[in-house]
Amino acid sequence: MEATIRKDDNNRITLILDGRLDTSVTPQTEKEVEPLYSYTDCEVVIDCSRLEYISSSGLRLLMAINQRCSANRCTLYIKGLKEKVYDVFETTGFVHLFQFK
Amino acid sequence: MSVMAVLSVVIMGIVYLITKDTMAREAESRYEGIILHANEKIRGVLSDVYVAAINNIEIIQRDLDNPDMLQAHLERMVRQNLYMSSCRLIFEPDVYPQKGHNFEIYAWRDSAGVVRSKQMNEQHPDFLVHDWYRAAFENQEGDWTPPYFDRAASQQLTTTYMTHIRDGKGRKIGMLGADVSLEWLRQRHKRVDRENHERFEKDFEVQSYSFIIDHDGTYLIHPNESRVLKQKFQDITAETPDTLDDAIARKMMKGESGKVKLLNDNIDSWVFYSFVKYADWTVVIVVPDDIIYHNGNVLASIILAVFFIGLAVVYILCHQFIKKNMKPLKRFVTAANQVAQGRFDIELPPVRSREIDALRSAFSDMQTSLSRYTEELKSTTATKAALEQELHIASNIQQQMLPKTYPPFPERSDIDIYGEVVTAKEVGGDLFDFFIRDEKLFFSIGDVAGKGVPAALVMAVTRSMFRSASIQHTSPKLIVESINRSVCQSNDSFMFVTLFMGVLDLATGKLLYTNAGHEPPVLVGTHTRFVTIDNNIPLGLRPDWEYTEQTVTILPGTTLFLYTDGFTEAETVTHVEYGRDRMFKEAIRLAAQKLDSRTLVKNIRQTERTFVGGIPQKDDISLLAIKYMGSLQHSHYHRSILLSNNVQEVPVLSVFIAGVCEDMQMNELTTARINLAIEEAVVNVMSYAYPETTRGDILLEVTSDGEKVVFSLRDGGKPFDPTAVKEVDVESYVKSHAIGGLGIHLIRSYMDELSYARVEDQNVLTMTKKLK
Numbered sequence A: 001m002e003a004t005i006r007k008d009d010n011n012r013i014t015l016i017l018d019g020r021l022d023t024s025v026t027p028q029t030e031k032e033v034e035p036l037y038s039y040t041d042c043e044v045v046i047d048c049s050r051l052e053y054i055s056s057s058g059l060r061l062l063m064a065i066n067q068r069c070s071a072n073r074c075t076l077y078i079k080g081l082k083e084k085v086y087d088v089f090e091t092t093g094f095v096h097l098f099q100f101k
Numbered sequence B: 001m002s003v004m005a006v007l008s009v010v011i012m013g014i015v016y017l018i019t020k021d022t023m024a025r026e027a028e029s030r031y032e033g034i035i036l037h038a039n040e041k042i043r044g045v046l047s048d049v050y051v052a053a054i055n056n057i058e059i060i061q062r063d064l065d066n067p068d069m070l071q072a073h074l075e076r077m078v079r080q081n082l083y084m085s086s087c088r089l090i091f092e093p094d095v096y097p098q099k100g101h102n103f104e105i106y107a108w109r110d111s112a113g114v115v116r117s118k119q120m121n122e123q124h125p126d127f128l129v130h131d132w133y134r135a136a137f138e139n140q141e142g143d144w145t146p147p148y149f150d151r152a153a154s155q156q157l158t159t160t161y162m163t164h165i166r167d168g169k170g171r172k173i174g175m176l177g178a179d180v181s182l183e184w185l186r187q188r189h190k191r192v193d194r195e196n197h198e199r200f201e202k203d204f205e206v207q208s209y210s211f212i213i214d215h216d217g218t219y220l221i222h223p224n225e226s227r228v229l230k231q232k233f234q235d236i237t238a239e240t241p242d243t244l245d246d247a248i249a250r251k252m253m254k255g256e257s258g259k260v261k262l263l264n265d266n267i268d269s270w271v272f273y274s275f276v277k278y279a280d281w282t283v284v285i286v287v288p289d290d291i292i293y294h295n296g297n298v299l300a301s302i303i304l305a306v307f308f309i310g311l312a313v314v315y316i317l318c319h320q321f322i323k324k325n326m327k328p329l330k331r332f333v334t335a336a337n338q339v340a341q342g343r344f345d346i347e348l349p350p351v352r353s354r355e356i357d358a359l360r361s362a363f364s365d366m367q368t369s370l371s372r373y374t375e376e377l378k379s380t381t382a383t384k385a386a387l388e389q390e391l392h393i394a395s396n397i398q399q400q401m402l403p404k405t406y407p408p409f410p411e412r413s414d415i416d417i418y419g420e421v422v423t424a425k426e427v428g429g430d431l432f433d434f435f436i437r438d439e440k441l442f443f444s445i446g447d448v449a450g451k452g453v454p455a456a457l458v459m460a461v462t463r464s465m466f467r468s469a470s471i472q473h474t475s476p477k478l479i480v481e482s483i484n485r486s487v488c489q490s491n492d493s494f495m496f497v498t499l500f501m502g503v504l505d506l507a508t509g510k511l512l513y514t515n516a517g518h519e520p521p522v523l524v525g526t527h528t529r530f531v532t533i534d535n536n537i538p539l540g541l542r543p544d545w546e547y548t549e550q551t552v553t554i555l556p557g558t559t560l561f562l563y564t565d566g567f568t569e570a571e572t573v574t575h576v577e578y579g580r581d582r583m584f585k586e587a588i589r590l591a592a593q594k595l596d597s598r599t600l601v602k603n604i605r606q607t608e609r610t611f612v613g614g615i616p617q618k619d620d621i622s623l624l625a626i627k628y629m630g631s632l633q634h635s636h637y638h639r640s641i642l643l644s645n646n647v648q649e650v651p652v653l654s655v656f657i658a659g660v661c662e663d664m665q666m667n668e669l670t671t672a673r674i675n676l677a678i679e680e681a682v683v684n685v686m687s688y689a690y691p692e693t694t695r696g697d698i699l700l701e702v703t704s705d706g707e708k709v710v711f712s713l714r715d716g717g718k719p720f721d722p723t724a725v726k727e728v729d730v731e732s733y734v735k736s737h738a739i740g741g742l743g744i745h746l747i748r749s750y751m752d753e754l755s756y757a758r759v760e761d762q763n764v765l766t767m768t769k770k771l772k
Helices: A026-032 A032-037 A056-073 A082-093 B003-061 B067-080 B125-129 B131-137 B183-198 B233-239 B244-254 B289-340 B352-402 B452-472 B476-489 B580-591 B597-610 B647-663 B667-688 B730-736 B744-750
Strands: A002-009 A013-021 A043-054 A074-081 B084-091 B102-109 B115-120 B159-165 B171-181 B207-212 B219-221 B258-262 B267-277 B279-286 B417-421 B430-439 B440-450 B497-505 B511-515 B523-524 B550-553 B558-563 B621-628 B635-643 B697-704 B707-713 B753-759 B761-769
Touching: A013 A026, A013 A056, A026 A032, A026 A056, A026 B744, A032 A056, A032 B753, A043 A056, A043 A082, A043 B667, A056 A074, A056 B667, A056 B744, A082 B667, B003 B067, B003 B084, B003 B159, B003 B171, B003 B183, B003 B207, B003 B267, B003 B279, B003 B289, B067 B084, B067 B102, B067 B115, B084 B159, B102 B131, B131 B159, B131 B171, B183 B207, B183 B219, B233 B244, B244 B258, B244 B267, B258 B558, B267 B289, B279 B289, B289 B352, B352 B452, B417 B430, B417 B440, B430 B452, B430 B621, B440 B452, B440 B558, B440 B621, B452 B476, B452 B497, B476 B497, B476 B511, B497 B558, B523 B580, B558 B597, B597 B621, B635 B647, B647 B667, B647 B697, B667 B697, B667 B707, B667 B744, B667 B761
Parallel strands: A013 A043, A043 A074
Antiparallel strands: A002 A013, B084 B102, B084 B171, B102 B115, B159 B171, B207 B219, B207 B279, B258 B267, B267 B279, B417 B621, B430 B440, B440 B497, B497 B511, B511 B550, B523 B558, B558 B621, B635 B697, B697 B707, B707 B761, B753 B761
């Protein structure tokens, strides 16, 4: 699992998730995304085009990111979800919690 | 032998040559002696006549005045000298006018030996005008005339010494001639030749002959009388093509003496020649080669013959002697051959000689010793054979004690057992045994310290105690303690036994075990590892020792592999141990092949054999594999994985699930869903079932009958029923942003059935997914 934060411009930050986000890697990923919380008043895009798998702990991480970003007055979008991962979002109702691009 | 023969031949060759040469020298000197003797004789005769002539010159010259006296003087000369055949006085003409113009006196010995004399006046005038006379007269000194045939008087070959008669004034007035007939010389030569022929040359075709030549080569004496005075030696030699004889002829003319070998009348001959001084003659004898060498040849041949006959006689005598003496030895050889064929009691042949008698007694001693040793050997061999027979029987009994029919439980599909013992000696100290009672598998493997019969006896006790104790008890601890007490009781020789004893619940896979100093078994399966063992002492040392009991759950498909230390301690020729680590690595490798127990045992044993490289094993080796198939009936598909309560094992789980889903031919979405549901269930157990920092096992079994897949999750943690958690309302959940209960929701969503049971202190969560 790799999590990469890319600053596209002053108004837009992209978080790229690559691989399997299961319970064993979630604590590590949690640390890796922390720099994201230093940005305020911008657009945060989570690029999931290379995300293979997500577990409930991964979903919880996404929830946490969403809350922290909202607190920073950032708008969070998720883009590029694969079908099998989108299936989890659907099953858990997370489709209602996020905006998708 | 051959060296002797060659040496003899060489020596005899030298003797032959020396003998032949010596004999030839002797023959040569004989013939040389003959001519020298002839030479001496001629010189002696001529010298006598010469001296007589010289001596009488004075007397004659004194009486010259009285011519009639002279006749008496001549008569006396002839009478006194036997070899002087006649003599004469010849005066120059007119010395005695009273006697006439010529005057000559002649004295001779007639055929009756009477000396007579006469005066010849005119009757014999020719002397004075003869060349030989004139030549002699003209000479200053007296000299011998060349031989001539005296027709006038003796009718014989004659030579005459002519010396001057001088008057008172020293004038030569006539000559005194002393005649010597060479008839005696002719007779002498004839006789010598005849004697030679008779004495030395009897059997020869060509014999020797001698002759005398004059200073100009004219033959004086020769066996062939026709040559005498008529032919010359050098004329004869000139007729032959050979030039050597011509050279010899010249040497003879020069007055030399010697000998030479040449071809005479086509016969190899030796020619000996000797020059006679005063007479200027040469005495010659011609001897054929054969005669010279004949005696040498004969003598040498005789010596050789005598030598070889002697040699032959010595050989025959030695041969007879040796043969006679070897006869007893031959009989000994026959006797020895019979002894060699095992007839030690054969009677030895009697002997007479002292040396052979010593041999005979030594031989006799050997016979006695051989008989004794053979008897001893026979009894030792018999004893050994009996012992080996007993050992063989003991080994058979021991083998019969071990389970030997495989598979042992052909009617059961939940257990697959295979074991084998390879003993280093005829009987060994290794044992294993197993049986099923009340759906529980009782098994043990052990190793008695030591080998051979004592170890086997302790092994037999241990094995029978294992059986009887296992009927009474179900707890390995109690069974092992019972065996220990029995072994201690009967253990006078401080033998001890290491033993691993277990009771496997075939329904649940739960294994209770007690280890008494034995090697840790290996669980060969998805998670291959050693069974953890407590340090208990081996059996037979302390009757009151309290053994501990341990437990482990064996997953279906896992094989419990047990062994004795003979296996891990097998060494290569350079003493490198096969070792427990190597065995463990091989077990991991073989685990992936999911082998049945027989194949596993054979394969892992082969790795050890290959490693040590055909070194004969030193210790007994026992291998026992117990494969637990699980209790689930009617299940065609069965996979399982044992995890610990650590989220880091989630990726392992993911791989396992991916494998199962692939086996079930699920699509990508279903695979992802199943994966997620199982992860959520497992993570749930990992997070909540066991207290933090406490290690706990989580067993996931997957079975399928083709209709559905059943995931059965077991853990020994605190009771928790996830199905009892209230179904979350996704809408409200999302709205409330609560995050608990998400996992169970996913499980419910993705699985078709979900059930929970608390079985034997374990949480069992069963999740079912329909395949169609």
